[in-house]
Amino acid sequence: xxxxxxxxxxxxxxxxxxxxxxxxxxxxxxxxxxxxxxxxxxxxxxxxxxxxxxxxxxxxxxxxxxxxxxxxxxxxxxxxxxxxxxxxxxxxxxxxxxxxxxxxxxxxxxxxxxxxxxxxxxxxxxxxxxxxxxxxxxxxxxxxxxxxxxxxxxxxxxxxxxxxxxxxxxxxxxxxxxxxxxxxxxxxxxxxxxxxxxxxxxxxxxxxxxxxxxxxxxxxxxxxxxxxxxxxxxxxxxxxxxxxxxxxxxxxxx
Amino acid sequence: xxxxxxxxxxxxxxxxxxxxxxxxxxxxxxxxxxxxxxxxxxxxxxxxxxxxxxxxxxxxxxxxxxxxxxxxxxxxxxxxxxxxxxxxxxxxxxxxxxxxxxxxxxxxxxxxxxxxxxxxxxxxxxxxxxxxxxxxxxxxxxxxxxxxxxxxxxxxxxxxxxxxxxxxxxxxxxxxxxxxxxxxxxxxxxxxxxxxxxxxxxxxxxxxxxxxxxxxxxxxxxxxxxxxxxxxxxxxxxxxxxxxxxxxxxxxxxxxxxxxx
Numbered sequence: 047x048x049x050x051x052x053x054x055x056x057x058x059x060x061x062x063x064x065x066x067x068x069x070x071x072x073x074x075x076x077x078x079x080x081x082x083x084x085x086x087x088x089x090x091x092x093x094x095x096x097x098x099x100x101x102x103x104x105x106x107x108x109x110x111x112x113x114x115x116x117x118x119x120x121x122x123x124x125x126x127x128x129x130x131x132x133x134x135x136x137x138x139x140x141x142x143x144x145x146x147x148x149x150x151x152x153x154x155x156x157x158x159x160x161x162x163x164x165x166x167x168x169x170x171x172x173x174x175x176x177x178x179x180x181x182x183x184x185x186x187x188x189x190x191x192x193x194x195x196x197x198x199x200x201x202x203x204x205x206x207x208x209x210x211x212x213x214x215x216x217x218x219x220x221x222x223x224x225x226x227x228x229x230x231x232x233x234x235x236x237x238x239x240x241x242x243x244x245x246x247x248x249x250x251x252x253x254x255x256x257x258x259x260x261x262x263x264x265x266x267x268x269x270x271x272x273x274x275x276x277x278x279x280x281x282x283x284x285x286x287x288x289x290x291x292x293x294x295x296x297x298x299x300x
Numbered sequence: 301x302x303x304x305x306x307x308x309x310x311x312x313x314x315x316x317x318x319x320x321x322x323x324x325x326x327x328x329x330x331x332x333x334x335x336x337x338x339x340x341x342x343x344x345x346x347x348x349x350x351x352x353x354x355x356x357x358x359x360x361x362x363x364x365x366x367x368x369x370x371x372x373x374x375x376x377x378x379x380x381x382x383x384x385x386x387x388x389x390x391x392x393x394x395x396x397x398x399x400x401x402x403x404x405x406x407x408x409x410x411x412x413x414x415x416x417x418x419x420x421x422x423x424x425x426x427x428x429x430x431x432x433x434x435x436x437x438x439x440x441x442x443x444x445x446x447x448x449x450x451x452x453x454x455x456x457x458x459x460x461x462x463x464x465x466x467x468x469x470x471x472x473x474x475x476x477x478x479x480x481x482x483x484x485x486x487x488x489x490x491x492x493x494x495x496x497x498x499x500x501x502x503x504x505x506x507x508x509x510x511x512x513x514x515x516x517x518x519x520x521x522x523x524x525x526x527x528x529x530x531x532x533x534x535x536x537x538x539x540x541x542x543x544x545x546x547x548x549x550x551x552x553x554x555x556x557x558x559x560x561x
Contacts, residue, residue, distance in 0.1 A: 098370045104458055127451035131555045138471070172555050260325050270514045 052115050053077045054196055054228040055101055055112060060110035062096050062254075069253040070096045075249065078230065080115075080195070083222055083233045085151025085239040085246045087285065094232045095200055101230060102198050112290060120189035124204055126181035128173040128188075129297070134160070135169040138188045145192070159191040162221060169275065178215040179210040183217075190221070197222075197229045204233070211271070215241055219268060236289070240281045248285060250292030257292045260285065340524040348524040356513060356525075361530050363494055363509040366422065367536070370429030371490040374482070377430065378437025385438075386471075387446040403435040407493060411500040416514040425497045425509075433494030438555060444478030445471050477556045480548040487540040495533060 055078040062071040071093035086094035097103040104123045128137045142152040160166045163183040203211040233239050239246045248258040329341035346535045385392040411428045418424035456466050498511035510529045517526035552559040
C-alpha cells in the first residue's frame with residue numbers, strides 16, 4: 047500500500063466561500079493515505095462535490111492548503127461526458143492524445159483499460175449505442191488509461207438504476223484492490239458508501255461541513271451477501287443517524 | 301433486403317405523386333385547350349427544353365458556376381467571421397450589427413450598386429449571391445462553436461488541454477451539426493442570390509445565366525422556354541439540397557440525433 051507516512055491527499059483548513067458570500071464549505075482538514083477508499087457522504091449542498099473539485103484543481107479554495115503527493119490523478123464525472131462523435135476507443139484515448147502520447151503506445155494502453163472495465167468487445171461502438179452503465183464504464187476506462195494513483199469520482203453512478211449501480215460498485219472495488227488506487231468517491235447513497243469505503247467522511251449542509259470521519263472495518267473482499275449482513279446494516283444505521291442529526295441541527299427540512 | 305425495399309418505396313411514392321400531378325396538368329391544358337402562351341403543358345415544356353438545350357444548358361452552367369462560387373465564398377467568409385466572433389464577446393458585439401445589416405437589406409436594393417462597383421460581371425454576381433447566403437453560416441456556426449457540452453469542456457480543462465486542442469477536438473466537432481444546418485439553408489440561398497442578382501444585372505446585357513433566359517423569354521412571350529428555364533432552376537435547387545443533405549448524413553450519420561434512423 048506504499049508509504050504510510052506520506053499522505054496521498056493532505057488538506058489543511060480548506061474552505062470555500064462563493065463570490066456572492068455563500069459559505070459552500072467550512073474549513074476542512076483531512077489526510078487521505080495512499081490506498082484508501084474514502085467516500086464523501088452527505089445531502090445536496092453539503093459541499094462534497096466542491097471539496098472534490100478543489101482536490102482536482104478545478105476550483106481554487108478560498109483559504110487553506112491542499113497538497114497532493116505528486117500523483118497522477120483522474121476525475122470521473124457524474125455524467126459519462128463522452129464525445130458523441132468518437133467511438134469508445136477514441137474516447138478512452140483522449141487524455142493520452144491530449145498529453146501527446148505516441149499513437150501505437152496509446153492504443154496499447156487503451157486496449158488494456160478497456161479490458162479492465164470489460165468493454166474490449168465494444169471498442170468500435172459510438173457512445174449512444176451503449177447503455178448508461180456501459181457509458182460510465184467507458185468514462186472509468188478513460189480515467190484509468192492515464193494510470194493514475196488517485197481516482198476522484200463525483201457521484202459517478204448516481205444516474206443509474208440500482209442493479210447496474212451495484213454491479214459497477216462491485217467492479218470498482220475489484221479495480222481498486224487490483225490496481226492499488228487511492229479513491230475519493232462522492233455519493234449521497236449511504237449503502238453505496240458503506241459497501242465501497244474503507245472510510246466515510248460524513249458531511250452536513252448549510253453551511254457545508256464535515257460532521258464525522260468514520261472508519262469502516264468491514265472485511266474484504268465484499269460481495270453481494272455483504273450488503274445484507276448485520277455488520278453492514280449496523281454501519282448504515284450509524285451513518286443514517288449521523289446524517290439526520292446533522293440536518294436536525296441546522297433545522298433543515300430534508 | 302427489407303431496407304432496400306423500404307428505400308425503393310420511399311423513392312417511389314414521391315415519384316408516383318409527381319407523375320400524377322404532371323398527368324393532371326397535361327390533361328387540364330389539353331382538355332381545356334389552354335393556350336401555350338398562358339400555361340404550356342408539361343409535354344410542350346419538355347419539348348422546348350430539348351429543342352433549346354444548347355442555349356439553356358450553357359445558361360444553366362453559368363448559373364451553377366455563380367451559385368457554387370458564391371456558396372464557397374459564403375462558407376469561407378462565414379466560418380472565418382464565426383471563428384472571430386467566438387473568440388470574444390467584444391468582437392461579436394462589433395461584428396454582429398453588420399452581419400444583421402447585410403441580412404436585412406434586400407439584395408435587389410444593393411445589387412445595382414455592387415454591379416456598378418465590381419467591374420467583372422461574374423464577380424459582381426458572385427458578390428451579390430454571397431451576401432444573400434452568408435448570414436445563416438455565420439449565425440449557425442457561431443451558435444455551434446458555443447454549444448459545447450459543459451461536462452466535456454470541464455474535462456478538457458482538467459486535462460489541461462490547450463486552446464488549439466480544445467478547438468480542434470471539442471469545439472469544431474460540436475459545431476458540425478449546426479454548421480450543416482446552416483449549409484442547407486445557404487445552399488438554397490446561393491442559388492436564389494445568383495438568380496436574383498442576374499435579374500437585376502440582366503438588362504445590362506452582362507448575364508447569360510438562366511435568369512437572363514427567363515427575362516428574354518418574357519420579352520419575346522416565349523412562355524414555354526420561360527417554363528423550361530424555370531424547371532432547370534428548380535431542379536438545380538433540389539440537387540443542391542439533396543447533395544447537402546447527403547453530405548450532412550455522411551458526416552453526422554454515425555452520432556448526431558438529427559441524422560439517426
